[in-house]
Amino acid sequence: MGQVVATTERIVHAPAEQVRAALVDYTVTRPRILPEQYSEYRVDAGGQGAGTRVHWRLQATSKRVRVQDVTVSEAPDGSLVETDANSSMITTWRVHRADEGVSTVRVSSAWTGAGGIGGFFERTFAPKGLGRIHAALLDRLEQAVTTG
DSSP, rough: OOOEEEEEEESSSSHHHHHHHHHHTTTTHHHHHHOTTEEEEEEOOBBTTTEEEEEEEEEESSSOEEEEEEEEEOOOSSSSEEEEEEEEOOEEEEEEEEEEEEEEEEEEEEOOOHHHHHHHHHHHHHHHHHHHHHHHHHHHHHHHHHHO
């Protein structure tokens, strides 16, 4: 068993404060920007940043589905941390000012992978697949913060 990590980063053409406000809005913005791999989305508690609890079904591949019950917290550095109660997956969102009116957004998901040959394939292919899902979410995030 080893740690599996999927990280995606991109420039978003909006101020960091606006991008972060969109990311912590689990009631309106977050469900709008989730790509089609997410379903059964609901807010179970809160809805704005730390203390929020959300549920969704993530279908990473035709055979790989994760039902996630996520609790949101904030790290001391201001990162948004989503911890899944049903697995070891933790997703961390970091937003930094890149330039005037431009932000860098980095999303990183990490979990304890399987052992053996299955673990080899998971470590090899899962980060790429989840990276594509994260990229689609970041595309939708930029669209949400630039067009409303």
